[in-house]
Structures are given as structure tokens and as C-alpha cells.
Amino acid sequence: xxxxxxxSTIKLEVTRYRPSVDSEPHDQSYEIPCxxxxxxxxxxxxxxxxxxGTLSFRWSCHMGVCGSCGVMVNGQPKLSxxxxxxxxxxxxxxxxxxxxxxxxxxxxxxITDFMxxxxxxxxxxxxxxxxxxxxxxxxxxxxxxxxxxxxxxCINCMLCYSACPVYGLHPGFLGPAAAALAYRYNLDxxxxxxxxxxxxxxxxxxxxxxxxxxxCTVVCPKDVDPAAALxxxxxxxxxxxxxxxxxxxxSGKSATEGSS
Amino acid sequence: xxxxxxxxxxxxxLFMVREFSSVFVAAFLVLFLLQIRGLRAGAxxxxxxxxxxxxxxxxxxHAVAFLFAMYHSLTxxxxxxxxxxxxxxxxxxxxxxxxxxxxLAWLVVSGGIFLYWTRG
Numbered sequence: 535x536x537x538x539x540x541x542s543t544i545k546l547e548v549t550r551y552r553p554s555v556d557s558e559p560h561d562q563s564y565e566i567p568c569x570x571x572x573x574x575x576x577x578x579x580x581x582x583x584x585x586x587g588t589l590s591f592r593w594s595c596h597m598g599v600c601g602s603c604g605v606m607v608n609g610q611p612k613l614s615x616x617x618x619x620x621x622x623x624x625x626x627x628x629x630x631x632x633x634x635x636x637x638x639x640x641x642x643x644x645i646t647d648f649m650x651x652x653x654x655x656x657x658x659x660x661x662x663x664x665x666x667x668x669x670x671x672x673x674x675x676x677x678x679x680x681x682x683x684x685x686x687x688c689i690n691c692m693l694c695y696s697a698c699p700v701y702g703l704h705p706g707f708l709g710p711a712a713a714a715l716a717y718r719y720n721l722d723x724x725x726x727x728x729x730x731x732x733x734x735x736x737x738x739x740x741x742x743x744x745x746x747x748x749x750c751t752v753v754c755p756k757d758v759d760p761a762a763a764l765x766x767x768x769x770x771x772x773x774x775x776x777x778x779x780x781x782x783x784x785s786g787k788s789a790t791e792g793s794s
Numbered sequence: 795x796x797x798x799x800x801x802x803x804x805x806x807x808l809f810m811v812r813e814f815s816s817v818f819v820a821a822f823l824v825l826f827l828l829q830i831r832g833l834r835a836g837a838x839x840x841x842x843x844x845x846x847x848x849x850x851x852x853x854x855x856h857a858v859a860f861l862f863a864m865y866h867s868l869t870x871x872x873x874x875x876x877x878x879x880x881x882x883x884x885x886x887x888x889x890x891x892x893x894x895x896x897x898l899a900w901l902v903v904s905g906g907i908f909l910y911w912t913r914g
Contacts, residue, residue, distance in 0.1 A: 609802065634795075677884060699806060702795040746873060747809045765877040 544568035544619055545626035546577055548589065551637050559637060562586075563626060574614040574629065575603050578641075591641035598755060601691030605641050606630040611693035611753045632696040634705075648692055651708055654734040655716035660727025678723040685718035685763050687756040694750035694760050706739040710750035710760035713741055717763040720770070732771070741767045812869050815862035822859045871896045 543565050551559040566580050575593055582589050593603040596615045603614040608628050619627070635643035665672075694710035701707045716735050719725050735741055744764045751761040800806040832843040846852065875893035879886060 699795065699799055702799065745809075745813075747806065748873075749803070749805055752805065759876075762876045765873075766879075769877060 541568055544577065546581070547626040547628045548578070548581070548641070549630040549637075550589070550640055551631075552588070552639055559631075561628070568619055570618075570620050572619045574605070574607055574612070574617050574619060574627070577619060578614060578629070589641075590639045599689060601689030604632050604691045604693050604696065606633060606696065611696040613691060613693070613755050616755055632692060634696050634698070634702045635692070645692060647705065648690075648695060648709065648711070651712040651734075652690065652715065655708070655712045655719075655731050656727055656734075657712075657715040657719055659719065659722060659725045660730055661724075662726045672724040674723055681723075682718045682721035685714050685721070685758055685760075688715055688718070688758050688760075689756055691755060693753045693755065697749040697753040699747055699749070700743055700745055704739070704743060707743040708734060708737075708740045710744075710764065711758075713744070713767060714758055714760040714763035717767045717770075720767075728774075732774075735767060736771050741771065744768075812866060815866040818859040818862040819866055822856070822863065867900065868897065871900065 544567075546564045546566065547561045548564060549559050550556065550562045564581050564585055566577055566585065568577070575596060578589065578591050578593075582591075591603070591605065591614075593615065594600040595602075598613055598616045601613070604611060605614050606612070606629070607614070607617055608622065609630075611632055614629075629641065631637050631641045631643045635645065635647070638644050659672075688711050690711060692711065695701050698707075698710055701709050713735065716731050720728050720731060741764050744761075746761060746765060748761045751759045754760060800810040829840075829843060832840040847856075871893050874896060875889040878892060880892050881887070
């Protein structure tokens, strides 16, 4: 059972940065009414609607699906729609933009780098040759679905990039979410795009940059486990490389899930 | 990113401890290679080397290296179980069981080597 609080107001410290006015980001304090059922996003919306209309932040669905409302709450990357104010005992609660991304304004970050990397791994089903509609759909068994299902839950919220010190230190790193999605499609029995994804995955700044800190998996709100996907991609890539030495003419789906 | 990034989160800190443990594992292996070289150099040199290992400083180093090696090994088996998917038919075996069996196999093999070594 979740903790309950009897407090009627709550103090927040929110990062503000308006490039036309501020030379650098700074904190601004707010004290707003609080109820037990309020999440951090509710507090931000209260400020925006009733206290300070200039506060900027991203959000859309308010139900942990769209992945737009990621912020740092007391130093941890969280979906602001999925984290209750009542769970924070100490005040003020610090709300900052996601780390490792440039700030555009207030809590809004520039996600161009992530979008570029996401596109690079081609996170969609690739067929070498599409079969005609008259031949029906591409069928898949429950076992084949189960192999990649966990990794398909990614909502592109970028909390994993914010938690990843490797991405913070080496911004060229492909990163957890893009790697996990690449792995998800490589595992899909309907997909034939492994070779097209390999240049992005197996490059110098691809999966081999990952040092397995594992924090991406800890912060993932959808239990995708990007750290496991990255390590299993390393195994699959190494197996593929070894296979190309032993059987250079052999082809086929090279992604495995590290099974034994 | 600040150079102290690994101090802001306990999991980052444990990651760095694990990375740092490699230094002690590597140092122990260098000493082991020197021991083999001493063995090749003759009984007198080897005996001198063994006597040096009885000095308090070297005993302390080996105790610390042992603790780091244990930490490195146990975390390695734990991480390996995240990568290695073991299936029994349609069921995926719980990764804790995989890690536990790996650690058990490691202890059995280590115990076997230890017994072989001590009983001559």
C-alpha cells in the first residue's frame, strides 16, 4: 500500500531556463496545494495553469504510454505522470530536465540526437521481399513472440539515456533504447533487416561502448531491460562475426537471445 | 559530466568498485607470472620469492586482492545470468537459479582444485 501524507501544500524547486531571458538554468520555488492522488505532472500542470503560465514542459497522455513527460525528480529520471508526490517525504522536491540532453527551455530538452540514433537502427520490420497481400499475413507463433516481447515495450521516454553515464561521457554512443529496439527487431521472426542494422549496432559507437552499468534497466518504466538487450546484442554480433569466418557463405538470421 | 558522477548514485559507485577490482585481479596475475618466472630461475630464487610473500605488506595485499576477486567473480556470475537465457522447453529458467548454479559450479571446481593442490 502506498504511503499517505496529510500535508495540504508541497514545495517544489523547478529548473527554469528561458534562453531569451536567462544566461543559464536556475531553480525557482513553488508552493502549491497537494492531495494524495497527485503525481508530479499534476503539480507541474497546476503551476502552469494557476501560478506561472510561462513554465514549459512536455506531456501528453498522463498514463505512462506516450513517454513525453520524463524529468529528473530528486536526481532520478522518472516519468512525471507515474510518480506520486506522496512518495517524497522531504521537501522541496527538485524537478529538473533530463540530464545528458541539451535544454531548450525549462524542462524541455533537445531530443534530436536520440531521434537520429533511433532512425539509424531502423526500428521497423524489414523484408528483403514483401509477399503479396493475397498470400496473407506473416504468421508468428507464441514462442516467437515471447522472444522479443519484453524489448518491444519501449516508449522512447529517454529515461535510460539520462541514467546512462556512458552516454553522458560519450554522447556519440548509440544508447540503450535504440540498441534495445534494434535487438527487438533482430529477434523478430518476421524481420530480415539484421544486416541493415549492423552498421549502426556494431560500429565503434554502437553496442561495444556499453560497459554494463545497468542503470538503464533500473530506471526503465516499462521493464524493457535495455542492459540485457545490449549485452545479448554483443553475444549475437560476436557469434555472427565468428560464423562469417567459419562459414563465410552462410546467411540467415544471426540474432540470438544468448540461449544455451 | 562531472568527474565525480559515480558518487551521485550507489549503483554507479558499485559499478566503479567492480571496475576497480580488475586492477587487483590484474596485479595478482602479474605476481603469479613473477612466481612462475622465479620457479624457472631455480630453487633458491623461488624460495626467496616465497619468503618475501610472507611479509605483512604482501599478506595484506593478497587479502585485499582476494576480497576484490570475490566481488568481481560474484558480480560477474550475476551479470552473466542477465545475458544467458536458459530455456527448458518453453520455460525460461529464472536468472537467479542460473546465477546460483553457475556459482555452485564455480565453487565445486575451485574446491576440487584446492583439494588436489593441498593433498598433493
